[in-house]
Amino acid sequence: MADPAILVVNAGSSSIKYAAFRHDDSPDPVILGKGQIEGLGTRPRFVGKNEHGEVLGQNEWPAEGFGHAEAMAFLIDWLEHNEADIHVVAAGHRVVHGGLLYSRPVQLTDAVMAELRQFEPLAPLHQPHNLAAIRALAEQFPDLPQVGCFDTAFHRTMPEVAQLFAIPYAMTGQGIRRYGFHGLSYEYIARRLPEFAPDASRVVVAHLGNGVSMCAIHDGHSVESSMGFTAVDGLPMGTRTGALDPGLLLYLIQSQGWDAGRVEKLLYKDSGLLGVSQVSNDMRVLLASREEGARRAVELFCYAIARHLGALAAVLGGIDALVFTAGIGENAAPIREDVLRRAAWLGIRLDAAANRAGGPRLTTADSPVSAWVIPTNEEKMIAIHTRDLLAAA
Secondary structure: OOEEEEEEEEEEOEEEEEEEEEEOOOOOOOOEEEEEEEEOOOOOOEEEOOOOOEEEEEEOOOOOOHHHHHHHHHHHHHHHHHOOEEEEEEHHHHHHHHOOOOOOOOOOHHHHHHHHHHHHOOOOHHHHHHHHHHHHHHOOOOOOOOEEEEEOOHHHOOOOHOOOOOHHHHHHHHOOOOOOOOOOHHHHHHHHHHHHHHOEEEEEEEEEOEEEEEEEEEEEEEEEEEOOOOOOOOOOOOOOOOOOOHHHHHHHHHHOOOOHHHHHEEEHHOOHHHHOOOOOOOOHHHHHHOOHHHHHHHHHHHHHHHHHHHHHHHHHHOEEEEEEEEHHHHHHHHHHHHHHHHOHHHOEOOHHHHHHHHOOOOOOOOOOEEEEOOOOOOOHHHHHHHHHHHHHO
8 A cells, every 4th residue: 555645845946856755643754755856947857766865766858848847747656656655645845935924834725825926036046936846736736735834934933123124114014024044944953952952942053055044042942043034144155145235235236337137146146155265166175175265265154154153142142052954064074173163262162073973962071062963854844844734734
């Protein structure tokens, strides 16, 4: 008999990542398979793997006539005919922006989708493509329940003062405020943290990947985020600037004749590690490089993390634990070491050997503040939310 499964979807502009989890009442959903279709719009190609990471299938298509709709139809068909006895009974989606309307997961209806479209200008690199995959599934499988899980939702617990900009207060009623992102990752870490540091109530989590942010968590709830109105704020990222003096943008527009398109490209695609290094946006390449630009980009990255750590520690009134997660956070020991040495003033005592070994604990037994590597799993968090919402419904 086929295993009922929840299909978790993370759709981008040119790729769709998926994971399938067994749909049952176990507290920790079991993964059945995962993979991705990438190259949408150019050279679409698919790789599907089982729960052990072994490749079960690969495929390629011509670029024309194969977009999000065709990709979603293929995934459902492939899972049910090539994976081991899987029957997709629901889909859970990562949706970057839920605005002020959604502070928890929600079943996706036409009315909800209409509301989510208004947030596309706030997350132009993500939101339109998240919604495209949802629409594609709804058209082809109208009876399939779909659930939206929002990267902004976890941060709705931030106090009002943390959500404000120093602009006319009436503009907050128009949705112009600090939202925070990577919430599904932070929620998963908050869920798992008691396994590692059960007494830690004031925690800073550093989500360091191609997208980068940090979050202050108090007793499991977000109280501050390095990201703001959009996912371009805060720390320098793979190709995004992070925080930038808004006066610089006025200068580029008014004195240098830049238009909105050129400014957007600077903010999202030409900056960050790539822009500073002029080598790569991949931290692995930068750490292996002898180029001066690569060294400069790595130093700026670590400096920015340490600076934001100080600010988040101030919000919390001190910290009990620091957590590294996501691609760079989980795998780049030199980055962790640099940050932890800069953070010695907080009471962090680095265990260099443990850090080189990947943790999970990175600090000595007598360190007043502990530091950890905890792998994130946004897909599993979405599966949990989808299962729980459907059970409640």
